[in-house]
Amino acid sequence: GNSVTQMEGPVTLSEEAFLTINCTYTATGYPSLFWYVQYPGEGLQLLLKATKADDKGSNKGFEATYRKETTSFHLEKGSVQVSDSAVYFCALRAGGSYIPTFGRGTSLIVHP
């Protein structure tokens, strides 16, 4: 079946540090890959997505590249801000399903 594995958090960084949150997946066929962000007390917001191998999704300074050879979709940002503190979910859609499979989420805490 489909599954998404994310690194366990929390990830704690100082402002302006470099961020990487690892995500690997298992899926049948050719999935679309997503990163969602959940700010405290809120629902999920789509952060970025990539629909085919080697695509790079980017938004608000965050980037992730769809790596088919390593089945990964790691999230990166060059310089994090306190306002980036949130929970980040990696997800995939595959096999013609429109229902995402989510990872467990990684909490990011950014200190001033």
Next chain:
Amino acid sequence: GAVVSQHPSRVICKSGTSVKIECRSLDFQATTMFWYRQFPKQSLMLMATSNEGSKATYEQGVEKDKFLINHASLTLSTLTVTSAHPEDSSFYICSAAGWDNEQFFGPGTRLTVL
């Protein structure tokens, strides 16, 4: 962009009462709506999928008589937690998908059952 709202954002109720949560797609027609439950520090668990005008499809282990879902129009779905108990306390999130199946999530509803 597509906007999905939920109401209420927070609700506190007594054990044994029923609570209704609304999910609305504000600027598009949602052919399918989804209800998720999220436990603290965990991922989203899909509870059910509903299509406008038809009965909801519940995931395994979700009690359909306890979590009543109605999808009366292309812009509104409701989740009613019947005879709520403290173990039903959770964060409930809906999402809505249009013709292209892209899901847009609501802001969530925090339910606390005393």
